[in-house]
Amino acid sequence: MAADGTLVAGAPAAAGSGRANTMQRFARRRSTIAFLMALPLIALIGGLVVYPAGYAMWLSTLNRRMTANIGLGNFEILLDSDTFWMVIMQSCIFAVGAVIAKALIGFWLAHMLHHIPAKGQRKWRGMLLIPWVIPPALSTLGWWWMFDPSYSSINWLLNIFAVPAVPWLGEPWWARFSVILVNVWYGSPFFMIMYLAALKSVPDQLYEAAAIDGATGWQGLRYVTLPMMQNIISITVLFSLIVTFANYDIVRVLTNGGPRDLTQVFASYAFQVGILSGNLPRGAAVSLFMFPVLAVFAYFILRGINRRNKEQM
Amino acid sequence: MAQVHLRKVVKEYEGGVQAVKGIDLDIADHEFVVLVGPSGCGKSTTLRMIAGLEEISGGEIDIGGTVVNDVPPRDRDIAMVFQNYALYPHMTVYDNMAFGLTLRKFDKGEIKRRVENAAKILDIGMLLDRKPKALSGGQRQRVAMGRAIVRDPKVFLFDEPLSNLDAKLRVQMRTEIKKVHQTVRTTTVYVTHDQVEAMTLADRVVVMNHGKIEQVGPPQELYHHPKTRFVAGFIGSPSMNFIPARLEEVGSGLVVRMTDRAVLPVPAARTARYAPHVGRELLFGIRPEHLTEPHPNEHRPSIAHFEAAPEVVEPMGMETLLHFWVEGHEICARFDPAVEVAPGKLAAMAVDMDQMHLIDPKTDLVL
Structure with missing residues (x-):
């Protein structure tokens, strides 16, 4: 059928643009957009809360001169x-x-x-x-x-x-x-x-x-x-x-x-x-x-x- | 149960605005009285003064033989159902209903008996463990009524209890309220802006306007014998038609002349009553239900006939409403749906002059 023929003929060309479409769709998804918009805040919290907290935990396991790990x-x-x-x-x-x-x-x-x-x-x-x-x-x-x-x-x-x-x-x-x-x-x-x-x-x-x-x-x-x-x-x-x-x-x-x-x-x-x-x-x-x-x-x-x-x- | 008397009751707000202007009202034991009127007429304020939620600026309110002007709401032995139900959201239905009794230190067994009895009357037995959030509008309404019933108070007060419900539920709950009143027979004061509610529920209707009582009476009396133009227009749906007319003497009888073409004879029985007003410009009032299609078998002399071309035709199913204009005044007629009428086409009409009203436009009193 002509319609099938068109589909088959179009298939190789579609493979390349398909990947672009997937990317576009990914970028357009609401959750992706939401994540991107929240990213500055996530980075801020990461830099000002998570990193210092993690650093404090690591710091608390060191000795006074900070040369050796003394555990608890x-x-x-x-x-x-x-x-x-x-x-x-x-x-x-x-x-x-x-x-x-x-x-x-x-x-x-x-x-x-x-x-x-x-x-x-x-x-x-x-x-x-x-x-x-x-x-x-x-x-x-x-x-x-x-x-x-x-x-x-x-x-x-x-x-x-x-x-x-x-x-x-x-x-x-x-x-x-x-x-x-x-x-x-x-x-x-x-x-x-x-x-x-x-x-x-x-x-x-x-x-x-x-x-x-x-x-x-x-x-x-x-x-x-x-x-x-x-x-x-x-x-x-x-x-x-x-x-x-x-x-x-x-x-x-x-x-x-x-x-x-x-x-x-x-x-x-x-x-x-x-x-x-x-x-x-x-x-x-x-x-x-x-x-x-x-x-x-x-x-x-x-x-x-x-x-x-x-x-x- | 008790009588309620209002004597020259006034409510004045800061700045001298009077919401209620010295009303007198006597409510008998077991009676169901409905205060009705447009918004801002003072009906809710009056109810809230009876409840003790508003201070009384002047006059006296007497419940069951005690003047309660300075008695706080809790000691007035009244129960109230609010427009938005006012159920305590953190309590179950049972606790909501039992709250008033618990505060009054009733015995637990007695509380249980009363709550279960009220739940049976209202058919909410299966909802007792639920919180108000889990109830539908109609169910909340029942619980609010249950809270009033368990108290077995001297007086029930209802403040527009059905206005938050949809039309179908409203009709259902209206019947329910009437049934409950017939069972418990507690003196009831009910406030609404809906005249249909007022007519269907009340033993007596109190029509209020601008802080004053316009008329008090049984629903049928208000419908057939309104005393003022306001009551005539407020009671009945669609409301009464008012057309400026001149009362004239023709031979031994009287006629109302609206235009040269529209002249209607006054029934002989009313001639004596209207005779002093001959020659005056008055308002002719007639309800849509008395302005109908002609009935071939109806030969009363008081039926007058004329023709008019309706501009708007509204088929309602059980009736058809026709709107036409006379001298710039819109007139509504109520036709049998079987009669074929079309906008712009002349239709024969019959007006039952036995049901006519004449109003003095200066005093707004029905003559």
């Missing part, structure tokens, strides 16, 4: 050190304490803001966000002046009310309290803005239905607001835990880890050991300890979110 030697030394256990404890007190306080204050602020009429709300929202937008190293410097042993403005205020001066940064528990306080001051607006968005997404009619069902204000909060916000609360807490655990600047500027390394957290201690004391491999080992701790937190929180999402589907 750095980790063994760290786990035998009382100071390091103190750092673990302080990191946990710092992160958990600060996140709980930020979450509670953020929730309270969000609630207050939510009940301000829309007009004035924007003004207050802007003002309350200020701590979060000031570079923490600068604002911490401000706090450092306020905590200063000789010229503390906070102590000056306390003196007016006949309260004795507090050694804010000199006494271990006060110093721990101070770093948490500054972190809370800096981080609460983030919680506030996240919770405010979550609060706004709860339909008013649910509160009205609850009010008619017999709920008091507290019961409305307990049975409507909190369950409706649970996922946002979990995600915000997880995110903040990660960031707070890895916090460096506040401790570095405010106490420099003191007194007697009692306020060191993972990041500041890693800096202390790795850069200031010149033991890069051990500093890398300190920073790697954050991974397992955060992985455990992340696992439980994300599992909860997944379960709730499935339940509500």
